[in-house]
Structures are given as structure tokens and as C-alpha cells.
Amino acid sequence: MSKSTLQGIKNSLGPGLIMAAAAIGVSHLVQSTRAGAEYGFALVWAVILANIFKYPFLEFGPRYALATGKNMIRGYAKMSPVALWIFIIFTISTMFAVHAAVTIVTASLATSLTGIELSVTTWCGLILVLCVLYLVRNTYTLLDKAIKVLMVILAISTIVAMFLAFTNIGFTPQPEAIAPEIWTVSGVAFLIALMGWMPIPIDAAAWQSIWTIERMNETQYKPQLGEVQFDFNLGYIGTSIIALCFLTLGAMVMYGSGQEYAASAAGFSKQLIELYTAAMGDWAFILIAACAFITMFSTTLTVTDTYPRVVNEFVSILKSDDENVEEKRYAYLLVGVSAGSLLLLILLGDRFRFLIDLATTMSFLTAPVLAFMNHKLIHQPEVDEQYRPKSWLYWLSVSGIIFLTLFALIYLYWMLFY
Template sequence: MTDRGTDDTDTTTATQPARRWSIVGPGIVVAATGVGAGDLAATLVAGSEFGYTLLWAVILGVVVKISLAEATGRWHLATGSTIFAGWRSLGPWTTVYFVVYVVIWGFVYGATAMTSSALPLAAMFGGSIPAWGIPCGLLGLALVWFGSYAIFEKIMTALVGVMFVVVVGLAVIVLPDVPAMLAGLLPVLPSGSAVYTLGLVGGVGGTVTMAAYGYWINAKGWRDSSWMRVMRLDNRVAYITTGIFVAAMLVVGAELLYTANIALVESDRGLLDLDEILQQRFGPVIATLFLVGFFATSFSSLLGVWQGVSLMVTDFVRTRREAVARTPEELAAAGQLSEDATRSVPYRAYLLWLTFPPMILLFLGRPFALIVAYGALGAFFMPFLAITLLWLLGSKRAPREWRNGWLSTSLLSGAAVLFLVLCVSELVDTFG
């Protein structure tokens, strides 16, 4: 979403309407990766606490995510470079931050993703979390290690389809209150809803993998500004789909929990409580279908991080080797990853880091110090992304016609403020 860069003279096949619709995909990948089971649980709890009142926050969140992902994709296509090459041009502080981030965050996230994927499987078939979590991690490793981007995208699209059908279908089954939904489009803040509102706007669908969007559009074959319209269409379709998905979960929370005054645990384990409620109200078939959707949501996030963040680590290594340019502009134009990046040593080394060391935490639980580091680093990433995109796309590092205009600047500035507030809130909760 931006007010710049429209080129009505572009006549490439990439911009033909039928062709555009047939090749959307990277946006679905980044949106699905960003929405995990924890986000579903948070949305469900928001619905159970405030009904439909915060539906407007879901819509605002879609706008924020569209603006951030569009800016990431615009940087890659306009400059022919990568977001990490841009970050490195801003100074060595970005390198220090990223190294600490991917090491600690990746270690804890690996355990979190495997646990989240294991929960619905253990509920359906019995067994322990390690007994299901380890195979999930190994399956993710194999799919990303041996599969091409095209295969990865097809798997992610299929998982999104399952997620969407299950959750939206569930929202239809519980018979939403349409007048109350329409009232929820008005921006109202009930007492005690500030944290939930910020979470819905900024948290759902917003993770480090938003920065991976540019790498996925490059892997798709979109490598210059002639693909700008296609990228924007792809981005909007993906996040509107995500918005419908999240709104549907809010409906489920409002209808099943808010009206019955039922409270859930505020974590992905709370989704297992919903499974029991669905079984009591609609029977085992609907409850099992929900668990299938729960697994699709969790495993799609696992796959997306395994693939996307590993690409970012690969680019980190590549740009470090090439960091000999004399000016920030030259460094920002360091080029894109080669098509065989997924076969490189850094890529596969980080895949192994995400998969095997975190398995220890499946047996030991997550140590408190790591939880603190994980929460703190995670809170800092989204404001970092918004601020650096404002900086990069507002400078001469980007071609003039693709720099931020007033609309892009306003949306990115709003996102930066929002995520800074969320960051402070997360740090207070973590250390308090």
C-alpha cells in the first residue's frame, strides 16, 4: 500500500490481470507464517473478553501489515537488493542486533514451534509433546532442506486453505451476531482493552518473517520493479485473507466464550480448551476438524520460519563478505541472493540450529532466562523493521520514484509508534 510507483506504461506479462491473479503466492507465505497458534489464542481471548467490540482493531492491523510488507517488497524490487543489504548500510549496529536476535530467538522459537505443532496431534492421537514435536521439527527440516521454493509455496498455500476453511467455517457454524459485528467496526476502547487492542493491531501476523517477504518474492522470480504491481496485489490479497481469518477467530471467541462467560488460558494451550468446548457443543467431528486447523496454523509458521529466517541468515553472511563498499548507497545496492542460496552452508547450518538444539527444551521446559531474552528480542524487532524501512525508503538509497510518499510515510510512522508502544508493554510484562 503506497502512493508512489505506479507505472501505467508497463506492458510486461507480469502486469496482465489474469497473469497477476494466477501467480500470487509469496504474500500467502508471509501472512501464514506470521499467524501462529499463539496469535489465534490471543484473538480468541480478546473475543471472549470483549465480544465484537475490537473487530475494528483487526481491520486496522491488516492495513498496518499491508504497509510494512509492501515497503519490504518495494525495497527489494526497486533497488534490486535485499533488506539486509539495506540494514547493513545503516551501520554496524544492525549487525550486532541481528546476530544476537537470530541465535537466541531461533533457539527458543524452534522449541515453541515444535511444541505448538505437537499440541493438536497429541490431543487427537495421544502421546507426549516430545513424541510429536520432534517428528514435526524433522519433517519441517526435510521439506525445507530438500524442497524447492515452488514446493514450499504449494505446501504453505495448502495449509492456509485448511486454516481458512476450518476457522471461517467454524465462525459460520456458531452463527455470528451480524449487528454486533457491524457495531464492532466503530473504534471503541472498552475499559481494560488497551493491551488486547494493541495486540490485535500489531501482534497478529507480525513477526521477523515480515522481513523475509522480499526474499520470497525474489525466490518467486520477481527481481525488479516491473513486478511492483504484482507484488502489491499479492500482498493485499494475502493480508486481507489473514484479516478475514483472524476476524473469524474473534467471532468464535465472541459467540462461544463471551456469551457464556468462559475464560481461556492466554497461550496456544488455550486452544485445547476450545477443542473441549467444541466437542461438548458440536460433537467430535467439528472438534477434530478444529484440531486439524490448529495443526495447519502451527506447522505453517514452523515451515515459514525454517525457510524464511534461514534465507535472512544466508544474506547476512553474504553481505558481511561483501561489506567493502565505500558508501552506504553502494552497500545498499549489494544485489540479491542467488537462486541456489537454499543449498548454501549458512542456510543449512541455521536450519540445523532451528531444529536440533531446541529439542532439548521439549524435555526440559523453557528456562526463564531464555524466555526473558526471547520476549525482549521479539518485542524489539517490529519497531526496528518499521523505523529502518522509513529510513531506507526515505533516502537516496532507493530510486526517487519508489521512495516513500506521504501515505507510505504516514502508515510506516504509525506502525513504528504502535510497535514501540507494544515493545514497552512487552518489556514491562517480561521483566515485571
């Protein structure tokens, strides 16, 4: 690899790692662990297929940004007003549930880390206020450096814990343990919830296109396609591997043990940390609690920042505002979106599993439409031939649309007729 390519990769590195920080959250800490705890290794195929078939649609985000110098939201607007409004409606309808879901997980881990017993809504309020203050003061860049280090520590700890669990515990469920049937109403509902954010919602393609543009503006460097792909693949493949690690930990420590997966936020955080301490020893408690909290806090912080930016982009496109107006509006949206998410948390209380399943299921049901839009967008005339997907990625994209549509229809069939 040439020196210039290495420097190019260094200049390009960032958006893929931010995506990884956002992804290693609810889909991994909650849903993957729960899949292993309740079903053993029976749902490994679902995790693998979701990661494979969502790959093209998320990869198209940085690819489109590099090819056109625009984010995907502006691409939707140019492609069709209908596409823009579909994305607006899907975003508005899911953002409060998504934001609330990541916040409640962060709040549960804050309780375990500090030992301070506050209500889950109080912790959520404190965390959201902290996020808003950080983002209004533009200190996210400074915090992001520390988050990436701690995310790496959590990833290494998870892999180490998985191997230690194999060595110290092994897969030894009770002889009478039987995994729940997958093809039932509750089984299909969880299957869709598991795949909904695995490894991250397809909406994140538009987010990453924004991050890619910001990275290019920051470095004043336009990378090669291979350099952008390296950054994306590093984050994407890493999150896919970590998802399987969490599923494995859940299967070996909890499946067939007689334990039930917690329905409350506080119970979940306790169980999550016990997964590590059972494999690594009690000494790991503080390390894992701190890293898990920081990882989820980074997810909450990213989502708290991203949704106001996305909504701001909608309004800017519709009203053709200048940058000064956008900056002021961002601050108002930052407070407004966080307030809306907190209101939803107050209304739902500590209905932890319900909120997580609601957010992830909504994301999965919108996925086929967003996947089709991304597939069509990357083949628009403004995308030069050199940036268009090669044959294997094209057909994987087509297969992904079929896969996501098929499972969405299966879910709707089971919900309506069983």
C-alpha cells in the same frame, strides 16, 4: 484489467500467500482466540490498529526487493553497519523463542489429530526432525502447494464457523460475566503479546523480501509495483480478516461461559477444535483438526527454513562467501537452529502460555526500532522515486512508528512501576 496484467499477477503471486501461511498461526489460532475468550470483543480495536499500523513496514519488504533487486538484509548492510547489527542482534535474540512457540502449537494439534499421547517435547522433536528432513531434501516446494490449498480450506472454515456461531450460539455470556481490566499489569502484558505477532512480526518484511527475490528468479519476470502490491495485499488483508474471525469465535463460544483458556498445549488444541465443533457440529472435527495442524505445520516449516536462511545471509554479508559455501552452511544452520529451539522447549517444558507470551512480547518490543529502520531504508537513494511510498503510506508509516513506540513505552512503564 489487461491480459498482460493478469499474467503479471499470476507470475507475482506467491510471497504474499507464503506470508499469510506463516501469519495464520500463533497470532491467530492462539492469541486472537484467547483475546475473545478472555475479553470478549473488548480487544477488537487492538487487533485492527496493530494490522493497520504494521502494514507499511511489512509492505516495504517486497517493495524494496522489487525496487533494488536485493533483500532488505543487504539493504540494512548498505544503509549502515549499525542497522545490520541491530537486525542481527534482534533476530538472534528472538528466533529460538519464535521457533519454539510455533512448534509447540503444532505439536499440540498433532496430539489432537492423531490421538497419540506423547509428551509435548517428544512431539516437538518429531516435528522439527520432519521439517529438517523435508527442507534438506528440497521438497518444500511440493508441500507448499498442498499447504496453500489447506490454508484456504481453513480460512473458509473459520469464516463459515463464525457465521454459524452467530446463528446457532450468538453472543450470550453469563449475566455476571465481566471482562478482565485491560489497564493492569497482566492486562497490558497480554495486550502487548496480542499485538506482538498481529498479524506477523515486523521481521517478516525481510523474509518477504527474500521470497520476492526468489519468486522473480524462479519466474524470470520482474513485476510491476501494482502486481507485487496485489500479492501482498491479498495475503495481508486476508490474514487481518481471519484474525477477527478467530477473536469472534473465542468470544461467542468461550467468553462468559465459565471456561478458562488452557495454559497447556494439549488443553489449548482441544479448546481450539471445540470452538469449531460447537459452531459447525461434531462432523467438522477431522476436517478442522487436519487443516489446523497443516496450517501450523506450514508455519513451523516456513520458520524452520527462514531463520537459517536469514542467519546465512548475515554470515554471507560479513564474510563475502560464494553460493556453494552458503548452500553447505544452510544445512548446518538448519540443524543448529532447530536443535537450539528444541533445547529451549525441553528447558521450559509445557509452559505453553508463557512461551507464547515471551515470543510475542519480545517481537513487539523490537518492533519500533525495526519499523524505523524499514521506513528509513525505503527512502534510501538506491530506491527510485517511482517505488517510494506515496504520501498516505509515508504518513501511515510515521504514525505506525509513533504507535508502536508509544505502546512499547506503556508496557515498560506498567512493568516497572506497577
